[in-house]
Every structure is written in C-alpha cells, then in structure tokens.
Amino acid sequence: MLKHKITQEEKFQxxxxxxxxxxxxxxxVPTIISMLITSIYNIADTFFVSRLGTSATAxxxxxxxxxxIIQALGFxxxxxxxxxxxxxxxxxxTERAEQLAGIGFFSAFLCGLCVTVLGLLFLEPLSLLLGSxxxxxxxxxxxxxxxLLGAPYMTAQLVLNNQLRFQGNAFYAMIGITSGGILNIFLDPLFIFKFNMGVSGAALATILSQFVSFLLLLWGIKISGCIPLKLKSMKYLKYNLKIIAQGGLPSLFRQGLGSISILALNLAANPYGDAAIAAMSIVSRISQFAISALIGFGQGFQPVCGFNYGAKKFSRVREAFWFCVKVSTVVLIFIGITGFLFAGSLISVFRKDDLQVIVIGTVALRMQCVALPLSGWVIMNNMMTQTIGKTFKASLLAAARQGxxxxxxxxxxxxxxxxxxxQMAQPVADICAFLLAVVINRSIMKEMKEEEKAYE
Structure with missing residues (x-):
C-alpha cells in the first residue's frame, strides 16, 4: 500500500x-533497494551477455x-x-527549494541530450578510446x-530519484527504480535470445526499463507531496547553479572518476587479452553491487543529515553519522568474508566455461574483499561532508577511491x-582513501563543534 501524502511540516518534525x-x-531500506536494483541493470546485462562469449562480455x-558518465551527470x-x-x-x-528542484531536473535532461548527440556522432572513435x-x-x-539513446531520461531519472529521497520520500524513489530493474531482468533474455538481438537486445532492454523508471519517478514526485518541477521556477540560474555545483561536485568526482578508473583498468588489462578485460569487468560488477548497498545506506543518512544540519541540530548529525559507520563496517566485514570464501564460484556464475577468466577474477575479487570493510568509513564521511556543504573536502574524498x-x-x-x-590496484586505493578520510573526519568534526558553539 502506498504511503499517505505528508506535509512539509510533518517531514520536518x-x-x-x-x-x-x-x-x-x-x-x-528503500535507498538500499534502489541502489541494488540500479546495480542489477549492469549485472543482468553482464550475466546474460556472458552467454554470448568472452568478447561480448568484455x-x-x-x-x-x-x-x-551518464550516472555522474545525474548524481x-x-x-x-x-x-x-x-x-x-x-x-x-520552500521558494528556494522549488528553484533548485526545477533547475536540477531540466539541466540534467539537457546534459543527457548532449551526451546522446556527441556519443552517436563519434561512436566508433569513442568505442576504440574506451579500450575495445x-x-x-x-x-x-x-x-x-x-x-546512448536513453541518456537524457537516464540522467534525469537520477535527479528525480535523489530529489525524492532527500525530501524524505525514499519509498516512491524505490518504487520507480525497482520496477525498472525487475523489468530489465525479464527483458534481457527475451531480447537477447528469443528475438536473437544479441548485445543490442541487452542495451534495448536497459533503456526501455529505465524509461519506465523515469515515468514512475515523475509520478512519484507528483503524488508524494514533494517540491514540484516547474519551468517557471527556474529563476536566479547563475546563483542556483552555483549552489547545485557546490553540492554536486563530490558526486560528479565520485561517479566521473569511476568512469575514468574503469577506462584506465580496461586499458591496463588490454595487453592481457579479452579474458583479462572480461574478468575485471565481472569483478567490477560484483564489487559495485556490494558498494551500491553501502551507498544506499549512506543515502538514507543524507536527508537526516541535511535536515538536522539546516535546523542547527548538530548533535543529531553526529549521532546519525556514527550510527551509520558502525552498522556499515559490521555488515561489510561479513560481506567481505563471504565474498573471499566464494570468489571463484561468483566469477564462474558469469563465465564458467573460461578458466582464464575465473582464475584472474578470483584473485582480484579476493583482494577487494579484504579491503571492503574500510569502505564504510570512507563513504559515510563522503556523504556527510557533501550533505553539509563542505564542497572541497567532500570532492577530495569523493575523488580519492577511484581517482x-x-x-x-x-x-x-x-x-x-x-x-x-x-588485481591489487583497487584494494591499494581503498587503503589510501581510508587514511585520507581519517584526516578529513577530524577537521570536519572540529568545524562542526565550532559552528555549534557559535550558534549557541
């Protein structure tokens, strides 16, 4: 049953x-489900395409x-x-909130359209540049x-998803994202095998599923009592875009550098052949699935952090932060141990007929599982610094792990x-990012206590 519409004052309380x-x-809970379903888009494509061969998987x-990049613009x-x-x-x-909502949504759609046009114009050079x-x-x-055809609404749907959850309506965000993800799982085998469309079928299943998510998220904005999206709310563009940039740069660095890191990984693996590229691709999907759950948990923390920071309730911000760090670390230790023990089986789910892919992927996955528990500390610090508007430190931390x-x-x-x-590049980067987060956390907590004293 859908939740009843609540007022802005009820949300504040x-x-x-x-x-x-x-x-x-x-x-x-809804944001974790949303992030896991988002990862399933990529995992489903990888799983079903892997049946077509190693080169297709790669x-x-x-x-x-x-x-x-599409996700980076959306985030x-x-x-x-x-x-x-x-x-x-x-x-x-509320007035400024309406302006930010409209500018964020329409700007994202326009940027996605630019990605479509430029990507299609330079399709083959881009494919080679990516490491094919x-x-x-x-x-x-x-x-x-x-x-590339789906880039405009794929970008815009991430804005809708985030605006819903930051306003305390993660339930509707979950409905939109989850529906598309489930649809994608059914459409992938239908298009790839039943209609004999191969990798093109996987891509078509993805953009159709994400379009369904986009429509459902628009519906969620309308019925949930969220700030409405209006062209007439697009006022003071220069000032509001600056605010959006300050809050969004950490996400742009985090997701954008994720793109660069995968590109660098593909290029580094290229001399070792298609099996190496396919193996690291599979490992990236599996590890990203675990990280996406962690990010979803952190996204549940962000609206709590933002509302209370804006209301000058600094003690609640700190309480929420430490609660999330403790919970995420314990869960990641369990996931890391499980992933280490069953690494070979997880890789073989995707390419059981290619021993070279399994051997390369198993070692890489086990190494990443060893460092996985450190990610809770890194990501929660990143979420907090970003939400309270500490742009430079948030961007530095966001850029650390994958950049x-x-x-x-x-x-x-x-x-x-x-x-x-x-195979060991990612865990080395994770350890370094953890140490950087320790330094940043000390400075942020000190600054917050000073703000608290000044407000009192």
Missing amino acids: MMTTAPIPSLIGKMA SVGIVFPVMA FFGHGSGNSISRRLGAKD TSTILPYTKDYLGII IFFVPAVLVLPPLLGILGI
Missing part, C-alpha cells in the same frame, strides 16, 4: 525529532565508463539539488549505440607486477 536508528532505517565492461544535478533542497526545507525556505580490441569493437558499437589513488595505482603497478598489479 519527523527528520528533526524521530529516534536516529529507526529514522535512518526507514530512510535507508564489451559490457568497455561501455561501463559511458554509463558512469551531480540530483545530489547537488537534493541535498540543498533538504537544507532549505530544514530552514523552511578488434574482436570486442563490433559488440561495443552495437551496445553503446543503443545505450586520486586508483588511477596512479593501475598505471604504476601493472608494469611492475604484471596482471597482479591490475
């Missing part, structure tokens, strides 16, 4: 007075940087407008050419250690 554990649980990994405008909206609602500034070998190239072009530390690691380690350098 809920966010600023409800017990932290139950409140974050209420916010986090093509999905090759295209992932473009998917990451840039979605997080940038969403966390600012939550702070404005916490301060009871001669055997992978035909699959990449077929898959990417269709994915500042990963790209140098994947460039330096393989020439020294061969394929082992590729």
Whole structure:
C-alpha cells in the first residue's frame, strides 16, 4: 500500500525529532533497494551477455565508463539539488527549494541530450578510446549505440530519484527504480535470445526499463507531496547553479572518476587479452553491487543529515553519522568474508566455461574483499561532508577511491607486477582513501563543534 501524502511540516518534525536508528532505517531500506536494483541493470546485462562469449562480455565492461558518465551527470544535478533542497526545507525556505528542484531536473535532461548527440556522432572513435580490441569493437558499437539513446531520461531519472529521497520520500524513489530493474531482468533474455538481438537486445532492454523508471519517478514526485518541477521556477540560474555545483561536485568526482578508473583498468588489462578485460569487468560488477548497498545506506543518512544540519541540530548529525559507520563496517566485514570464501564460484556464475577468466577474477575479487570493510568509513564521511556543504573536502574524498589513488595505482603497478598489479590496484586505493578520510573526519568534526558553539 502506498504511503499517505505528508506535509512539509510533518517531514520536518519527523527528520528533526524521530529516534536516529529507526529514522535512518526507514530512510535507508528503500535507498538500499534502489541502489541494488540500479546495480542489477549492469549485472543482468553482464550475466546474460556472458552467454554470448568472452568478447561480448568484455564489451559490457568497455561501455561501463559511458554509463558512469551518464550516472555522474545525474548524481551531480540530483545530489547537488537534493541535498540543498533538504537544507532549505530544514530552514523552511520552500521558494528556494522549488528553484533548485526545477533547475536540477531540466539541466540534467539537457546534459543527457548532449551526451546522446556527441556519443552517436563519434561512436566508433569513442568505442576504440574506451579500450575495445578488434574482436570486442563490433559488440561495443552495437551496445553503446543503443545505450546512448536513453541518456537524457537516464540522467534525469537520477535527479528525480535523489530529489525524492532527500525530501524524505525514499519509498516512491524505490518504487520507480525497482520496477525498472525487475523489468530489465525479464527483458534481457527475451531480447537477447528469443528475438536473437544479441548485445543490442541487452542495451534495448536497459533503456526501455529505465524509461519506465523515469515515468514512475515523475509520478512519484507528483503524488508524494514533494517540491514540484516547474519551468517557471527556474529563476536566479547563475546563483542556483552555483549552489547545485557546490553540492554536486563530490558526486560528479565520485561517479566521473569511476568512469575514468574503469577506462584506465580496461586499458591496463588490454595487453592481457579479452579474458583479462572480461574478468575485471565481472569483478567490477560484483564489487559495485556490494558498494551500491553501502551507498544506499549512506543515502538514507543524507536527508537526516541535511535536515538536522539546516535546523542547527548538530548533535543529531553526529549521532546519525556514527550510527551509520558502525552498522556499515559490521555488515561489510561479513560481506567481505563471504565474498573471499566464494570468489571463484561468483566469477564462474558469469563465465564458467573460461578458466582464464575465473582464475584472474578470483584473485582480484579476493583482494577487494579484504579491503571492503574500510569502505564504510570512507563513504559515510563522503556523504556527510557533501550533505553539509563542505564542497572541497567532500570532492577530495569523493575523488580519492577511484581517482586520486586508483588511477596512479593501475598505471604504476601493472608494469611492475604484471596482471597482479591490475588485481591489487583497487584494494591499494581503498587503503589510501581510508587514511585520507581519517584526516578529513577530524577537521570536519572540529568545524562542526565550532559552528555549534557559535550558534549557541
């Protein structure tokens, strides 16, 4: 049963007075489901395409940087407008919240349209730039050419998803994202095998499913009592775009550098053949599935953080942060142990007939599982700094895991250690990002206490 429509005042009271554990649980469960379903889009494509062969499997990994760019733009405008909206609602500034909502949505759609046009104009050069070998190239072009058609609404739907959850309506965000993900799982085998469309069928299933999500999220905005999306609300563009940029830059760095990191990984694996690219592609999907659950939990924390920070309830911000760190670390330890023990079985689910893919992927996955528990600390610090408007520190931390530390690691380690350098690049980057987060956390907590004293 759908939840009843609540007023902005009721949302404010809920966010600023409800017990932290139950409140974050209420916010986090739908966002965790939403993020897991988002990952399922990529996992489903990888799983079903893997039945077509190693080169076809690799093509999905090759295209992932473009998917990451689309997601980066969506999260840039979605997080940038969403966390600012939550702070404005916490301060009871509804007019500014309406402006941010409209500008965030329509700007994202326009940027997605630009990605479509430019991507299709330079489809083959882009496919080669992404790391396609001669055997992978035909699959990449077929898959990417269709994915690009959905870029405008794929970008805009991420804005809708984030605006819904930042306003305390994660339930409707979950409905929109989950419906599309489930549809994708059914459409993939239908288009790939029944209609004999191959990788093109996987791409078509993805963009059709995401279009359904887009429509459902628009519906969710309309019926949930959220800030409406209106062209006439697009006022003070320069000022509001600056606010969105400040709030969205960490997400742009996090997702955008995710694109660059996968590109660097594909290029580093290229000399070792299609099996290496396919193996690392599979590992990326599996590890991203675990990280997406963690990000979903952090996204449940963000509206609580934003509302209470805007309302000057700093003690609740700190309480919520430490609660999330403790819970996420315990869960990630369990996931890491499980993933380490069953790494070979997980890889073989995708390519059981290719022993080389299984061997390469098993070692890489086990290494990432060892460092996985550190990610809770890194991501929760990133979520907090971004939501309270500490743009530079949030952007630095967002860029750390898959940019500042990963790209140098994947460039330096393989020439020294061969394929082992590729396999260990991500855990090395995770350890370095953890240490950086320790330093940033100390400064943020100090600043927050100073703000609290000044407000009192």
